[in-house]
Amino acid sequence: MAERARILVSHAEGDDAVFLTATGPCALGLCPALKQYISRFNQPRHRTLYFDLSGVQSIDSTFTGFLLALATKRSNPAAPDLRLVAPSPRVLEAFRLMHLKQFFHIQPDMPPLRAEWVEISLAAEGVEALRNTVLDAHEQLINADARNATEFARVVEGLREERDRHSGLGRES
Numbered sequence: 246m247a248e249r250a251r252i253l254v255s256h257a258e259g260d261d262a263v264f265l266t267a268t269g270p271c272a273l274g275l276c277p278a279l280k281q282y283i284s285r286f287n288q289p290r291h292r293t294l295y296f297d298l299s300g301v302q303s304i305d306s307t308f309t310g311f312l313l314a315l316a317t318k319r320s321n322p323a324a325p326d327l328r329l330v331a332p333s334p335r336v337l338e339a340f341r342l343m344h345l346k347q348f349f350h351i352q353p354d355m356p357p358l359r360a361e362w363v364e365i366s367l368a369a370e371g372v373e374a375l376r377n378t379v380l381d382a383h384e385q386l387i388n389a390d391a392r393n394a395t396e397f398a399r400v401v402e403g404l405r406e407e408r409d410r411h412s413g414l415g416r417e418s
Contacts, residue, residue: 248268248269248270248302249269249270250267250268250269250270250271250272250274250367251267251268251269251364252265252266252267252275252364252365252367253265253266253362253364254282254362254363255358255359255360255361255362255363256360257358257359257360260291260359260360261290261291261292262291262292262293262294262325262356263283263286263294263295263325264295264297264355264356264358265283265295265297266297266300266362267296267298267300267301268300268301268302269301269302270301270303270304271298271301271304271305271308272304272305272307273305273308273375273378273379273382274367274369274370274375275308276307276308276311277370277374277375277378278365278366278367278368278370279311279365279367280311280320283324284324286324287321287324287325288324288325288326291325292325292326293325293326293327293328294315294324294326294327295330295355295356296315296327296328296329296330297330297331297355298329298330298331298336299331299332299333300333301332301333301336302333302335303335304335304336304339306339306343306383306396307378307379307382307383308382309339309340309345309382309386310381310382310383310385310386311378311385312327312329312349313345313348313385313386313389314381314385315327316348316350317389319385320381326350327349328350328351328352329349329350329351329352330351330353330355331352331353331354332351343389343390343393343396344389344392344393345386345390348389373411376404376408379400379404380401380404380405383397383400383404384401387401
């Protein structure tokens with residue numbers, strides 16, 4: 246049986262850094278809750294977000310686009326600086342295939358922690374939140390490198406059409 250995805254956090258009061266670690270498969274379903282959790286940490290109080298990806302078994306394009314948005318601070322310019330720690334070979338391969346490695350600051354080890362690891366609750370999200378997450382992540386991937394459009398342009402186009410249909414923009418008057 247496949248391992249379930251887990252995200253743990255370590256943050257001591259007064260620390261200017263937040264530490265995350267992921268294990269198992271990192272995919273679309275983790276993104277909305279993780280984005281909401283991370284949104285509470287902002288500069289100047291929280292300068293750095295360390296994210297250990299050494300235990301990641303697999304990573305999908307949505308989670309990769311989510312990491313890209315964190316690294317480029319597209320969704321939150323005041324977000325802490327992202328540092329990826331020891332990404333697993335599968336994560337590094339995903340970055341290579343999507344032409345993204347240059348967007349990430351990667352380091353081999355996690356700095357010393359002052360607090361214990363605590364698992365983050367990753368509640369399921371609604372269809373609209375998931376659709377918007379997938380759309381945003383894939384737009385990030387295409388904007389980062391035009392070669393990604395070959396793989397993801399149809400996904401973005403289809404999700405935009407679906408979003409527009411559900412919001413009434415696709416209806417004729």
